[in-house]
Amino acid sequence: AQSVTxxxxxxxxxxxxxxxxxxxYSYGATPYLFWYVQSPGQGLQLLLKYFSGDTLVQGIKGFEAEFKRxxxxxxxxxxxxxxxxxxxxxxxxxxxDYKLSFGAGTTVTVRA
Amino acid sequence: EPEVTQTPSHQVTQMGQEVILRCVPISNHLYFYWYRQILGQKVEFLVSFYNNEISEKSEIFDDQFSVERPDGSNFTLKIRSTKLEDSAMYFCASSEEGFAGANVLTFGAGSRLTVL
Structure with missing residues (x-):
């Protein structure tokens, strides 16, 4: 089973x-990877995803992620x-299958 | 932008009571999901639903839980007899196609359930 840390x-x-x-992540085959963001009172918004191809993925709001197998x-x-x-x-x-496995989340605080 | 709508945003109930959480998925989506997040813990998969039947469920989704698509727009999660440990944020999600890995789920804002 897949898992995320x-x-x-x-x-x-x-x-x-x-x-x-x-x-x-832990998964035996090529994973499908996602980053979601949750602002207070909001749902989970997709930032970016990796399915295949270029390992550097661009997302919304100026975010990017890099897949390193x-x-x-x-x-x-x-x-x-x-x-x-x-x-x-x-x-x-x-x-x-039909489910996503999520990590526990990271809370980001931005100071002025 | 299309969105998934959930009601209520917050519900407080007494232990043993039945609760129904409602969701309106995106109109052209065919696959529907419920996830939950207990405070301080991971977001966990509960159930996926397609073509008026459950396609997959987790071990959390026991006989106390049921899902239904009573009409062409709503998707509901029912908890028959709530327990204290059912207190959580419940997220509904939908997708155009079955999540064979390569699909994107759109989540609602969540319904916070508090069981007293």
């Missing part, structure tokens, strides 16, 4: 600084964080 529970970053959120990782990055990026971020992995 997000090692960082909480990250604080200054506005304008870069951000990297870590995600490691050798490290079983799919880390999310943003070069310059805005205060509106404060939220909880979830990495998820899908397989050939």
């Amino acid at each position: 997000q090692p960082d529970i909480h990250i604080t970053v200054s506005e304008g600084a870069s951000l990297e959120l870590r995600c490691n 050798s490290q079983s990782s799919f880390n999310l990055r943003k070069p310059s964080v805005h205060w509106s990026d404060a939220a909880e971020y979830f990495c998820a992995v899908g397989a050939t």
Whole structure:
């Protein structure tokens, strides 16, 4: 069965600084990988996804993620964080069934 | 942009009571899902639904839970006799096609259930 680990529970970053959120997955075949963001009072919004092809994936809101098979990782990055990026971020992995497996989430706090 | 709508946003109920959470998926989507997130824990898959039947369910989805698509637009999750441990945020999601890995789920904002 697939699983996801997000090692960082909480990250604080200054506005304008870069951000990297870590995600490691466990799955025997090529995974389908997703990053979702949840702002307070909002649902889970898809930031980006990786299915195949180019391992560097661009998403919405200036986010990107890189799939590294050798490290079983799919880390999310943003070069310059805005205060509106404060939220909880979830990495998820899908397989050939009907469910996504989510990580525990990383809460991002942005300080002025 | 099309969205998944969930009601109520928050429900408080007494232990042992029945609860129905409602969802309106995106209109051209054919696959529907319920996930839940207990406070401080991971988002967990509960059930997927297609063509008026359950296509997959997790071990969490026991006999206390049921899903239904009573009409052409709503998708409901019923908990027959709520327990304290059912307190969670429940997310509905829908997708155009079956999630054979390569599909994208659109999630609603969630319904927070508090069982007292």
